[in-house]
Amino acid sequence: MKYGIIGRNGRMGNEIYNLFSEKGHELVFSYDNTGEKFLEKPQVLIDFSLPEAFEKTIEYVDKFHCSLIIGTTGLSEIQLKKLHEIAQNVPVIQSYNFSLGIQVLLKLVKVANELLDDVDIEISETHHRFKKDKPSGTAKMIKKVIGKDVNISSLRLGNIPGDHTIYFGNLGEVISISHRALSRRTFAEGVLKSAEFALKTVAGFYTFQDVFEITMKR
Ligand SMILES: NC(=O)C1=CN([C@@H]2O[C@H](COP(=O)(O)OP(=O)(O)OC[C@H]3O[C@@H](n4cnc5c(N)ncnc54)[C@H](OP(=O)(O)O)[C@@H]3O)[C@@H](O)[C@H]2O)C=CC1
Numbered sequence: 001m002k003y004g005i006i007g008r009n010g011r012m013g014n015e016i017y018n019l020f021s022e023k024g025h026e027l028v029f030s031y032d033n034t035g036e037k038f039l040e041k042p043q044v045l046i047d048f049s050l051p052e053a054f055e056k057t058i059e060y061v062d063k064f065h066c067s068l069i070i071g072t073t074g075l076s077e078i079q080l081k082k083l084h085e086i087a088q089n090v091p092v093i094q095s096y097n098f099s100l101g102i103q104v105l106l107k108l109v110k111v112a113n114e115l116l117d118d119v120d121i122e123i124s125e126t127h128h129r130f131k132k133d134k135p136s137g138t139a140k141m142i143k144k145v146i147g148k149d150v151n152i153s154s155l156r157l158g159n160i161p162g163d164h165t166i167y168f169g170n171l172g173e174v175i176s177i178s179h180r181a182l183s184r185r186t187f188a189e190g191v192l193k194s195a196e197f198a199l200k201t202v203a204g205f206y207t208f209q210d211v212f213e214i215t216m217k218r
């Protein structure tokens with residue numbers, strides 16, 4: 001496929017570029033703080049940058065009339081609403097976590113939350129020192145699944161790609177459900193699955209959960 005990246009030189013931009021190159025896909029467009037590099041119109045645009053770049057991303061999706069895969073965290077309600085608007089014209093796949101394991105974790109959390117009464121629930125997330133937003137988008141996603149006003153603790157340590165743990169504790173026992181990304185490649189693999197999905201689907205708003213349910217689950 002011919003694809004573009006917003007945030008090409010970032011940690012995720014690099015990881016995505018490396019994986020997509022290995023699979024024979026062609027980077028034809030990029031945009032970051034150094035400006036734009038245009039070779040050809042992309043079929044899919046991938047945004048892993050910061051919310052500050054969002055307006056440009058929307059402009060490019062309009063201009064190229066291409067699919068959008070967006071993993072940037074910390075988006076505002078207005079920005080999320082805008083994604084639903086453009087999804088009327090093109091496929092948009094948005095998620096705060098593109099790893100397969102987090103999809104499984106969300107299901108486990110839902111079960112624990114439904115089965116356990118009278119428990120204290122805490123979410124903990126740990127990320128590398130360079131991460132700009134706090135709490136992580138994934139922690140917010142987990143909180144939404146729990147549907148209660150749960151506390152989130154955030155640690156910023158060294159070079160950790162992304163750890164999330166949810167604790168369910170009562171007076172007799174504690175259950176903890178954890179996910180650890182061992183490298184950013186796991187996110188890039190989810191992005192590739194999403195880009196392949198985007199090429200085959202119709203306009204609409206999708207999450208990585210939709211991609212997981214439709215294409216990956218046995
Ligand atoms: N959904 C998921 O699965 C995951 C999401 N993320 C999210 O992805 C995003 C990027 O993470 P990461 O790669 O670690 O971050 P980096 O800081 O390494 O990279 C950010 C990239 O965005 C570019 N950028 C920043 N601001 C602007 C702007 N105003 N206009 C244009 N380009 C801009 C930077 O350009 P330049 O290099 O020129 O400064 C850089 O290329 C974050 O929001 C993070 O939370 C991360 C991992 C997984």
Ligand SMILES: O=C(O)C1=N[C@H](C(=O)O)C[C@H](O)C1
Pocket residue numbers: 073096097127131132135136137138139161162163
């Ligand atoms: O910034 C990161 O690195 C990550 N961000 C995402 C988030 O905020 O949840 C996903 C992942 O944990 C890595």
